[in-house]
Amino acid sequence: MKQLELTDLDIDRQLLDLPGTSLLVFTSLGCTSCRWARQYLPTLALPLERLCWIDAADNGGAVERYEVFHLPALFVIRDGDFYGPLRAPLTAQGIDQGLREVLQAEPDELP
Template sequence: MTELELTDLDADRLLLDLPGTSLLIFTSIGCASCRWARRELGKLSLPVQRLAWIDAADNGGLVTRYEVFHLPALFVVHDGQFYGALQSPLHCAELTLALDTALSRPAEELP
């Protein structure tokens, strides 16, 4: 699984162009759950091609557009289509189920 660091400057273009499924994760260094997610999510066997990390403190434009109110915040993009937020514990089985559920919904416009 690939891991990317996205910013206000490149996130839109990359998310529209990248094939497969991206798990978009907003984090911040001051958030204990975010630090845990950063350390552990890459070790899980998730059905995604990449984890796309966004530092919420440095990318206020994306935080505003995605309406991020809590951290970590997770979203799904598949083949350039936005499938919304994931509300799930950060464990493999629960995340896999949440991903499957999100991808079964109609796609939306990227925020």
């Protein structure tokens, strides 16, 4: 699965232009769960085109716009449309089911 590292400077342009489904994941180096997610998520067979990582400690603008209050925080974007947060267990089955549910909702604009 493809992986991208995003920043405050390129997050909007990248997410608007990327085809297919992306999982945007806010993490931080000091967060144990985040370090685990960075190692584990890329190994899963998920119905995604890519994982997009953003370091919450270095990208406060994106953290504020996406209203991130806990880490790791996951958001779903498909074909430039924002489908909101993904609240699911960090397992292949949990993420797969969560994606199906989130993608049934009406999309919104990126924050």
